Amino acid sequence: MNRARTFEELRPLLFSIAYRILSSVTEAEDAVQETWLRWEASEARTESPKAYLSTVVTRVALDVLQSARVRREAYTGTWFPEPLLSDPYQDPERSAELADSLSMAALLLMERLSPLERAVFVLREVFAFNFEEIAAAVGRSESACRQLAVRARRHMEEGRPRFDADQRERDKLAERFFNALREGDVDDLRDLLAADVSMVGDSGGKSPQLARGIMGADNVARLFAAYFPMLVRIDVTWQPHELNGQPGAIFCDREGKVLAAMVLDVREGQIQTIRSVTNPDKLAHIGPVADAWAVSREANRAARAARREQEG
Structure with missing residues (x-):
């Protein structure tokens, strides 16, 4: 043998x-x-x-x-x-x-x-x-x-929660969700989220925490619509990717280094839970890890610049 x-x-x-x-x-x-x-x-x-x-x-x-x-x-x-x-x-x-x-x-x-x-x-x-x-x-x-x-x-x-078994439907919903994130479309995001959706992140204290835990479709949609277009402005990208057998995405900075992994729990045609992992120790097996603190500072500067442009 x-x-x-x-x-x-x-x-x-x-x-x-x-x-x-x-x-x-x-x-x-x-x-x-x-x-x-x-x-x-x-x-x-x-x-x-x-x-x-x-x-x-x-x-x-x-x-x-x-x-x-x-x-x-x-x-x-x-x-x-x-x-x-x-x-x-x-x-x-x-x-x-x-x-x-x-x-x-x-x-x-x-x-x-x-x-x-x-x-x-x-x-x-x-x-x-x-x-x-x-x-x-x-x-x-x-x-x-x-x-x-x-x-x-x-x-x-x-x-044990029960999730949708139809992978094509889950993937289609996830695609709409990540497109809405890119556009900052509050209404579209809200339509995709369950009324009691929860958004929870794992940073391990080693990266910026977008939110310690946000509940409700309106709150989650408004947070995402306000923050993620700023990431687009500083060349952060995300690619849909199945994670742990569920629809999700890998987020990267402009150099292609990994910022976060996001996983969606889908049930009855809506997103029930959004989990994001930003702890760099948990992302190193995916690829080189980005400096999330630097990206966060740049996103905040972009947000301030956008407000000044609107004010005029």
């Missing part, structure tokens, strides 16, 4: 397991690398590399999650998962479960589970591992894992 080739074939699965447990691209990549190092150093022979490596990556991810939860409790402001551009693991038979578990709403809901509940939920409900495999991965009995699965499933079902 060629271990390197086998590992590369399983890498997408291992990353997808680790990301759903950790909600972090960088930590998931580190967990996968640590899994490879442990397997490379091991002399153990296994009939099922998939089962063996899934066990190792789950245990590594659980160890990382313990310390990550402590850091998240001390996090400045609202915490969101690191945005994921695309899931490397594809399984047509599990496509619905894979997509549903990847959304930011689902990942945030998983934060309420205990680490063991989260791992069992991911392995069972998302990837359809049997309980013998799950028990080996988390170091608990099959009976205990069944109980963990029941509790995790109940918690997830109680809080």
